[in-house]
Structures are given as structure tokens and as C-alpha cells.
């Protein structure tokens with residue numbers, strides 16, 4: 001029997017027609033195209049991570065907006081950009097160049113549209129940069145990329161290579177299961193709202209970490 005082939009709509013047109021721009025939850029400085037009950041995201045099949053703000057990205061965006069010196073003047077890669085929220089915060093903080101990278105073509109379209117409605121300029125990369133050598137950037141800012149074991153392991157391996165190449169790596173996360181806690185130094189905590197949490201619920205605890213270089217083995221004292 002032949003399988004059913006799903007024809008996906010053109011990403012930017014779909015987002016413009018089916019999502020609505022509104023201030024991001026607990027992050028009113030940034031407007032995002034957001035899903036609503038009539039968006040019909042089920043038509044797309046794959047989980048639409050890009051259509052929501054995740055707690056990790058919200059915490060990291062809040063951190064960048066509150067301490068703009070962490071991004072000002074730098075070339076910043078928002079990895080696993082989703083809606084592009086972290087990259088947009090970096091651009092608002094005065095980053096010299098911002099790249100939003102995500103392997104999902106709906107995410108790269110959402111990041112470009114969201115940057116536009118926030119009046120900032122970003123570039124989008126759709127290829128899997130974790131399969132490449134460390135890029136020529138000063139800072140990698142990754143919101144909520146430890147949501148699954150395989151993705152988290154891939155990210156951690158690539159962050160190791162990047163920190164060894166002298167690139168700073170910031171991670172935003174609410175404490176998900178696959179977060180490599182032993183490699184992270186906590187920098188700040190913020191109340192944020194996670195994907196799917198309504199206004200009536202208590203805020204989630206969003207954390208921002210620096211990803212640290214691997215520790216050299218301890219010297220053996222004879």
C-alpha cells in the first residue's frame with residue numbers, strides 16, 4: 001500500500017496566515033507570531049517547536065535583555081532558534097551580527113518574520129551546524145536545546161568543540177532531564193512561562209548557564 005504523502009505549505013505564508021503576532025509571555029519587549037487554537041498546526045505533522053516560546057529561550061532572552069553587555073558588539077549564533085526569540089533579544093541588545101540557526105524550515109521562516117516585526121536584522125541558517133566545525137562567532141546562545149536525549153547529547157558534544165575553540169556558550173533551560181548539569185555554571189534565574197502553560201499557572205523557574213570546557217583529569221599525586 002502506498003503511504004500518504006503530506007504536502008507542506010510554504011512556511012512564511014503559513015505563519016503569516018495562521019499565527020498571530022503578540023507580545024511573548026512574560027517577555028513583553030519581544031513580539032512573536034504565536035499559535036492559537038485556530039492555527040491548525042496539526043496540518044504540519046511534525047511538532048511545531050517554532051510556534052511557541054520555550055522556558056529556556058525565555059530565560060535566556062530575558063538575561064540578554066537585562067544584561068545587554070553579554071551580547072553587545074558580538075557575533076551571536078542562536079542555535080535551535082525555534083521562534084528566533086534569543087537571537088532577537090541579542091539583536092536588541094546591540095549584537096554586531098546575529099544568526100538564527102535551526103534545522104526546521106518553519107523555524108527559519110518564523111525567525112525571519114519575528115525579527116522583522118521586532119525591527120531587527122538577523123540571518124538565518126537552515127543546515128545542521130552541529131555537523132560542522134565551530135563557526136566564526138563570538139557567542140553561541142542556545143535556548144531549550146536539551147529537550148531530548150539524542151539532541152542534547154549532540155549539542156553537548158558540539159558545545160565542547162566550540163568552547164575548546166574559544167567560543168562562549170550560554171544555555172537557557174528550566175532544568176530538563178537531559179541537561180548536562182555537571183558541565184554548566186549557573187549565572188542567573190528568571191521566572192518565565194513554559195510552552196503550554198497558561199497565565200493562571202505559577203511561573204516556571206528559567207535558568208541561564210555558561211557551558212564550561214571539559215575539566216582536565218586531576219593530576220595524580222604520588
Ligand SMILES: C[S@@+](CC[C@H](N)C(=O)[O-])C[C@H]1O[C@@H](n2cnc3c(N)ncnc32)[C@H](O)[C@@H]1O
Pocket residue numbers: 049050052053054055056057058079080081082083084085086101102103104107127128129130142143144145147151
Ligand atoms: C525546544 S525548541 C527551543 C526553541 C527556542 N530556542 C526557544 O527556547 O523558544 C528546540 C529547537 O532546536 C531545534 N534543533 C534541534 N536540533 C537541532 C540542530 N542540530 N541544529 C539546529 N537546531 C536544532 C529544533 O528544531 C527546535 O526548533
